[in-house]
Amino acid sequence: MPPTFGNWQVWSDAPRFTAVSFAETLDGGQAFRWQRKGECFEGRWGRNVVRLRPRSGQVDYAAPTGVDPVETRLALKTYFACGTDFEALTDALPWRSDPVLAAAVHHFRGLRILRQPFGETLFGFLCSSTKQIPQIKAICETVARELGEPLPDGSHALPSWSVIADAGEAPLRAAKLGYRARYIYQTAQFLAERPGWLEATEAAPTEEARARLLELPGVGRKIADCVLLFGGGRLEAFPIDTWVEKILIRAYQLEAWKLPQLQDFARIHFGPAAGYAQQYLFAAARAGFIPS
DNA sequence: GCACAGGTAGATT
DNA sequence: AATCTACCTGTG
Numbered sequence: 109m110p111p112t113f114g115n116w117q118v119w120s121d122a123p124r125f126t127a128v129s130f131a132e133t134l135d136g137g138q139a140f141r142w143q144r145k146g147e148c149f150e151g152r153w154g155r156n157v158v159r160l161r162p163r164s165g166q167v168d169y170a171a172p173t174g175v176d177p178v179e180t181r182l183a184l185k186t187y188f189a190c191g192t193d194f195e196a197l198t199d200a201l202p203w204r205s206d207p208v209l210a211a212a213v214h215h216f217r218g219l220r221i222l223r224q225p226f227g228e229t230l231f232g233f234l235c236s237s238t239k240q241i242p243q244i245k246a247i248c249e250t251v252a253r254e255l256g257e258p259l260p261d262g263s264h265a266l267p268s269w270s271v272i273a274d275a276g277e278a279p280l281r282a283a284k285l286g287y288r289a290r291y292i293y294q295t296a297q298f299l300a301e302r303p304g305w306l307e308a309t310e311a312a313p314t315e316e317a318r319a320r321l322l323e324l325p326g327v328g329r330k331i332a333d334c335v336l337l338f339g340g341g342r343l344e345a346f347p348i349d350t351w352v353e354k355i356l357i358r359a360y361q362l363e364a365w366k367l368p369q370l371q372d373f374a375r376i377h378f379g380p381a382a383g384y385a386q387q388y389l390f391a392a393a394r395a396g397f398i399p400s
Numbered sequence: 401g402c403a404c405a406g407g408t409a410g411a412t413t
Numbered sequence: 414a415a416t417c418t419a420c421c422t423g424t425g
Contacts, residue, residue: 288420352406
């Protein structure tokens with residue numbers, strides 16, 4: 109039995125993470141296919157499999173045996189949105205006048221927004237409604253194992269939407285998706301009837317892309333914004349879930365405000381990278397920094 | 401046993 | 414146009 113992964117390589121232009129921001133970026137609810145293995149993380153997206161190991165201000169990576177590490181490094185560059193200057197974006201957030209955001213930014217400095225495959229992001233967040241992150245991850249593993257193509261290390265990719273459309277609702281129910289199974293299957297059918305629709309959605313301006321995503325069964329404002337933010341690189345998209353709603357209401361004293369008003373507040377207060385601010389706040393709330 | 405969990409859609413007021 | 418409620422399943 110040969111080793112599953114090749115040698116560790118230095119990821120020379122890796123983002124500058126702290127241990128905290130590294131773990132929070134991969135395992136903080138943006139993505140659902142990363143597993144912590146001692147000091148390192150093992151993750152999957154598209155056809156890619158990689159192990160990452162944070163080391164004092166840099167990151168090492170290992171590709172599966174038989175996979176060219178150069179190819180893996182290119183995939184990492186896209187996945188971690190290395191063309192985006194998150195340090196500059198952080199500096200431009202209103203932390204100077206916002207002590208709540210300042211505390212979150214201080215603790216999670218180096219946090220990034222991932223650029224995941226658009227279709228997979230849609231799948232992940234269709235699984236997510238009133239589920240906890242460990243359950244969402246377990247569901248993704250089951251669906252990948254049952255319907256997805258094998259990957260170089262013997263694990264499986266998430267299935268394409270056309271495979272889900274052909275497989276029907278039953279395997280989704282079997283994966284414990286519950287009522288979400290119908291939404292996912294209906295979305296798969298919707299996409300199967302419209303070749304190129306998802307790609308056109310990803311390429312559209314944010315408002316139009318959001319309106320298109322809202323046509324999908326099971327996709328409301330929150331899921332649409334998660335797909336735009338974590339899969340479409342739209343840093344202005346500001347998903348409001350139960351956590352973020354509580355933060356905004358409690359920490360910013362917006363007691364009587366409803367969701368559409370909170371959306372307006374976020375856009376105006378946090379600016380063009382509001383979604384990035386949202387991820388700092390979400391992380392801080394989950395870590396117990398912000399009273400909720 | 402029961403409330404609650406990264407919501408959404410359809411019914412009811 | 415707000416505000417309930419059903420929808421599945423796992424966990425504490």
